[in-house]
Amino acid sequence: RIYDPEDFAGMHAAGRVAAEILDEIAPLVFPGQTTAEIDRVITDLVEAKGAVSATIGYKGYKHASCISVNHVVCHGIPGPKVLKDGDILNVDVTVIVDGWYGDTSRMYVAGKLSRKAERLIQVTHDSLFKGIEAVRPGNTFGDIGAAIQTYVESHRMSVVRDFCGHGLGRVFHAPPNVLHYAPFRLNEDGQKVTISGTPTRDPTPVLEEGMFFTIEPMVNLGRPETKILADDWTAVTRDKSLSAQFEHSIGVTADGCEIFTLSPGGLFHPTYS
Ligand SMILES: CCc1ccsc1-c1ccc(O)c(O)c1
Ligand SMILES: [Mn+2]
Ligand SMILES: [Mn+2]
Numbered sequence: 001r002i003y004d005p006e007d008f009a010g011m012h013a014a015g016r017v018a019a020e021i022l023d024e025i026a027p028l029v030f031p032g033q034t035t036a037e038i039d040r041v042i043t044d045l046v047e048a049k050g051a052v053s054a055t056i057g058y059k060g061y062k063h064a065s066c067i068s069v070n071h072v073v074c075h076g077i078p079g080p081k082v083l084k085d086g087d088i089l090n091v092d093v094t095v096i097v098d099g100w101y102g103d104t105s106r107m108y109v110a111g112k113l114s115r116k117a118e119r120l121i122q123v124t125h126d127s128l129f130k131g132i133e134a135v136r137p138g139n140t141f142g143d144i145g146a147a148i149q150t151y152v153e154s155h156r157m158s159v160v161r162d163f164c165g166h167g168l169g170r171v172f173h174a175p176p177n178v179l180h181y182a183p184f185r186l187n188e189d190g191q192k193v194t195i196s197g198t199p200t201r202d203p204t205p206v207l208e209e210g211m212f213f214t215i216e217p218m219v220n221l222g223r224p225e226t227k228i229l230a231d232d233w234t235a236v237t238r239d240k241s242l243s244a245q246f247e248h249s250i251g252v253t254a255d256g257c258e259i260f261t262l263s264p265g266g267l268f269h270p271t272y273s
């Protein structure tokens with residue numbers, strides 16, 4: 001679906017509420033805290049801000065957030081698990097404000113951030129922005145994926161392939177799937193080529209003004225493969241390596257894009273303690 005210029009205001013309002021919540025829970029992340037308690041506060045904040053949770057009741061999910069700790073890749077279920085010093089966690093919140101969806105996630109750390117976790121978080125955050133920088137009308141979704149994949153793999157980390165971003169707006173999920181890797185490689189001249197280096201066409205949809213979607217790369221320190229735990233939700237790295245994720249909701253504009261879910265507090269400190 002292609003949205004109209006006046007729809008951007010609704011997305012900014014929804015995105016801002018989601019981003020404010022992620023700002024406001026930062027002080028709640030510390031060793032000894034449970035992820036259920038963080039989610040409880042998120043639930044209260046959604047209501048206090050006059051918004052509605054998009055995830056409570058979605059496909060049978062019962063919580064206002066997904067909280068994914070360490071080698072959990074995504075869809076971690078809040079629970080009695082107690083955070084310990086050095087744990088890194090992604091908190092993912094989606095709210096509905098006047099029918100508009102704001103979907104965003106970011107990383108936090110309980111206690112002291114290890115150097116390798118800091119590197120992972122920084123590369124993951126920067127890969128999201130490499131993808132965002134590729135968003136403009138005339139580029140393709142493959143350009144977004146290639147920008148992310150090239151950056152991540154240049155740091156000898158891996159891009160999770162089993163989950164992707166998505167269209168959103170007046171709905172939570174809509175086509176297209178927004179892949180965080182590309183069905184082509186970029187050669188040294190930036191040409192789109194196959195793995196074996198022969199020029200190839202880009203089959204992915206072209207970006208157009210008025211498209212709203214998320215970019216939500218998941219990056220692993222080890223191999224890309226994931227598996228789902230017996231709870232049928234929690235996705236973990238197969239090799240148990242650490243995984244990080246950042247997500248923004250964005251809208252394509254005439255000359256680039258607008259990010260709807262930027263922190264109003266201008267916060268980005270992976271080292272929340
Ligand atoms: C808990 C929400 C949920 C349930 C099935 S997939 C999913 C989900 C979680 C985070 C997201 O960013 C998203 O787009 C979907
Ligand atoms: Mn993780
Ligand atoms: Mn999300």
Ligand SMILES: [Mn+2]
Pocket residue numbers: 103165166214216247
């Ligand atoms: Mn999402």
